[in-house]
Amino acid sequence: MAILERIHLAIIREVERQGSLTAAAAQLNLTQSALSHAIAKLEDQIGVKIWRREGRSLQPTQPGAFLLAAANRLLPQFAHAEERLRQFAKGERGTLRIGMECHPCYQWLLKIVAPYLDNWPKVEVDVRQKFQFGGIGALFGYEIDMLVTPDPLHKPGLRFTPVFDYEQVLVVGPEHPLCGADFVLPHELAEETLITYPVPADRLDIYTQFLTPAGISPRQHKPIETTDIMLLMVAHGRGVAALPRWLVEENAAKFNVSPVRLGRDGVAKQIFLGLREADADIDYMRAFIELASTRRVEATPRPT
Amino acid sequence: MAILERIHLAIIREVERQGSLTAAAAQLNLTQSALSHAIAKLEDQIGVKIWRREGRSLQPTQPGAFLLAAANRLLPQFAHAEERLRQFAKGERGTLRIGMECHPCYQWLLKIVAPYLDNWPKVEVDVRQKFQFGGIGALFGYEIDMLVTPDPLHKPGLRFTPVFDYEQVLVVGPEHPLCGADFVLPHELAEETLITYPVPADRLDIYTQFLTPAGISPRQHKPIETTDIMLLMVAHGRGVAALPRWLVEENAAKFNVSPVRLGRDGVAKQIFLGLREADADIDYMRAFIELASTRRVEATPRPT
DNA sequence: CTCCGTGCGTGAATAAAATTCATCGAATTA
DNA sequence: TAATTCGATGAATTTTATTCACGCACGGAG
Numbered sequence: 001m002a003i004l005e006r007i008h009l010a011i012i013r014e015v016e017r018q019g020s021l022t023a024a025a026a027q028l029n030l031t032q033s034a035l036s037h038a039i040a041k042l043e044d045q046i047g048v049k050i051w052r053r054e055g056r057s058l059q060p061t062q063p064g065a066f067l068l069a070a071a072n073r074l075l076p077q078f079a080h081a082e083e084r085l086r087q088f089a090k091g092e093r094g095t096l097r098i099g100m101e102c103h104p105c106y107q108w109l110l111k112i113v114a115p116y117l118d119n120w121p122k123v124e125v126d127v128r129q130k131f132q133f134g135g136i137g138a139l140f141g142y143e144i145d146m147l148v149t150p151d152p153l154h155k156p157g158l159r160f161t162p163v164f165d166y167e168q169v170l171v172v173g174p175e176h177p178l179c180g181a182d183f184v185l186p187h188e189l190a191e192e193t194l195i196t197y198p199v200p201a202d203r204l205d206i207y208t209q210f211l212t213p214a215g216i217s218p219r220q221h222k223p224i225e226t227t228d229i230m231l232l233m234v235a236h237g238r239g240v241a242a243l244p245r246w247l248v249e250e251n252a253a254k255f256n257v258s259p260v261r262l263g264r265d266g267v268a269k270q271i272f273l274g275l276r277e278a279d280a281d282i283d284y285m286r287a288f289i290e291l292a293s294t295r296r297v298e299a300t301p302r303p304t
Numbered sequence: 305m306a307i308l309e310r311i312h313l314a315i316i317r318e319v320e321r322q323g324s325l326t327a328a329a330a331q332l333n334l335t336q337s338a339l340s341h342a343i344a345k346l347e348d349q350i351g352v353k354i355w356r357r358e359g360r361s362l363q364p365t366q367p368g369a370f371l372l373a374a375a376n377r378l379l380p381q382f383a384h385a386e387e388r389l390r391q392f393a394k395g396e397r398g399t400l401r402i403g404m405e406c407h408p409c410y411q412w413l414l415k416i417v418a419p420y421l422d423n424w425p426k427v428e429v430d431v432r433q434k435f436q437f438g439g440i441g442a443l444f445g446y447e448i449d450m451l452v453t454p455d456p457l458h459k460p461g462l463r464f465t466p467v468f469d470y471e472q473v474l475v476v477g478p479e480h481p482l483c484g485a486d487f488v489l490p491h492e493l494a495e496e497t498l499i500t501y502p503v504p505a506d507r508l509d510i511y512t513q514f515l516t517p518a519g520i521s522p523r524q525h526k527p528i529e530t531t532d533i534m535l536l537m538v539a540h541g542r543g544v545a546a547l548p549r550w551l552v553e554e555n556a557a558k559f560n561v562s563p564v565r566l567g568r569d570g571v572a573k574q575i576f577l578g579l580r581e582a583d584a585d586i587d588y589m590r591a592f593i594e595l596a597s598t599r600r601v602e603a604t605p606r607p608t
Numbered sequence: 609c610t611c612c613g614t615g616c617g618t619g620a621a622t623a624a625a626a627t628t629c630a631t632c633g634a635a636t637t638a
Numbered sequence: 639t640a641a642t643t644c645g646a647t648g649a650a651t652t653t654t655a656t657t658c659a660c661g662c663a664c665g666g667a668g
Contacts, residue, residue: 005310033656047390
């Protein structure tokens with residue numbers, strides 16, 4: 001009845017990675033012959049070829065590509081399940097895999113995770129930042145168990161809890177004309193170089209909530225990966241950036257940068273923790289959210 | 305290295321379903337002894353018990369429950385993968401699994417699917433309506449390949465295309481005082497019995513876009529599963545309902561019901577088709593969306 | 609062009625595993 | 639309390655996976 005097994009998926013994935021049966025076999029601690037037999041049997045039973053044998057190289061056929069996608073989706077879940085079971089065996093509670101969709105939140109997260117690890121010595125924490133299908137997809141696809149994101153999604157199956165409010169502000173260097181200003185209006189950025197994290201513009205609040213509504217684009221847009229470099233660039237007059245006020249204030253002395261309110265009323269933001277509804281009752285998950293919620297005060301900037 | 309196999313998940317799921325090893329064994333075409341050995345080996349290798357043997361009954365332990373959840377998630381994907389491979393073998397293109405989050409769209413869908421099946425004789429179509437984690441979750445979890453929904457979600461990994469616009473209207477019976485009225489205002493429904501599909505109020509447009517903003521609740525709220533019964537109830541003065549105008553007009557003669565605009569401007573709605581971005585280039589998927597888009601005219605009611 | 613290295617497929621042999629058979633003890637029920 | 643049902647266990651057996659040995663085809667080097 002059942003013909004497709006875990007080993008088949010493992011072979012298909014490994015052959016793709018290594019480029020040849022022989023190399024894949026070595027990786028899987030098997031002989032080339034074993035793989036050949038295994039695949040031959042599978043191809044025979046379902047009546048479909050997995051690869052096109054073009055001379056020496058193996059090109060996945062359509063069914064092969066389909067299986068490859070399935071393998072890349074399913075095998076990590078097997079691996080994680082086994083890992084989790086081993087943790088159960090050792091008396092550990094599990095691994096909380098946290099996904100981040102909010103670059104500057106990393107520093108905030110560290111402040112939550114530190115006491116959490118003390119309170120829950122038997123829980124491991126793992127933080128991930130790259131997801132093929134976005135944070136929501138990673139949550140649904142069991143790549144992660146919790147998501148830190150500024151944009152929640154109240155849908156059946158997921159639950160989001162706001163954990164802190166903050167104000168998004170413009171950061172400028174000491175020589176910048178806006179340094180010390182009460183606030184900045186969109187058109188004042190029309191000739192600026194805007195430094196942001198490397199994500200699409202429609203995921204950046206300074207566009208969606210500030211520039212785009214006013215129909216303004218900055219003169220130049222520079223993507224930078226790390227917050228430190230970003231602040232360094234701003235401090236040395238290479239452009240301006242938009243970051244949470246608390247982050248700017250924490251780094252004000254170190255980098256010599258100043259916050260400026262975005263617009264008269266400021267741009268208010270919230271960070272949410274999301275998890276699968278099915279996990280909502282797990283004690284160590286609840287505890288994390290609770291801890292994150294109570295630390296909210298420390299991270300809150302002055303009210304707008 | 306790899307210890308957790310498909311068979312283990314199958315056993316765990318089947319034991320849960322059947323309540324006993326013996327019954328599960330019969331279901332899986334194995335002997336009770338085989339299952340016992342298989343599980344004993346697994347428990348031995350990972351060092352964890354799957355069930356608590358309380359006298360005769362088997363209660364899943366915490367790891368057991370975890371594996372059960374994994375089984376319920378993973379096994380259907382194996383089954384579907386095999387099914388899909390068999391279809392490849394037969395020269396078929398695959399099965400388009402369509403999920404519905406929009407009760408009255410069923411009739412519309414039939415009109416799209418009929419010509420589609422003719423154009424793509426090698427593609428099977430399967431329509432599903434129940435999802436544990438909502439339509440979006442089903443899409444991410446590979447339970448379905450396409451989602452028909454009035455509320456889209458533009459997120460990385462998913463793509464939504466609007467396929468038709470319609471007007472949501474109130475439906476009333478021939479004896480109803482509102483019959484023939486130009487439009488209805490929220491307070492006029494305060495003493496009515498409102499018939500809807502059995503979904504939460506925050507998913508019903510008549511609440512979110514009409515009643516709730518005005519702070520009105522109907523006197524009574526009756527959930528009904530099927531459109532026909534709903535129209536029958538309305539026609540016989542048992543209440544009013546909210547449905548797409550095109551649906552009402554199609555059934556006006558058959559059931560003797562009339563549409564009434566909701567508010568002065570009417571309530572405008574759109575239906576979207578959603579799919580995983582990874583599938584966006586598959587020809588028979590594109591074709592379905594194209595077909596659905598071109599049929600848009602027929603379903604469009606008079607403009608508001 | 610030919611030789612040689614390398615990679616894949618195949619059949620027989622072997623090793624490993626899964627499954628069954630036979631049996632027992634414990635728990636449930638009549 | 640006897641009869642019955644269910645799960646565990648060890649040995650026997652069957653099935654399956656893997657290896658070994660070998661042949662063939664492709665492609666690069668000489």
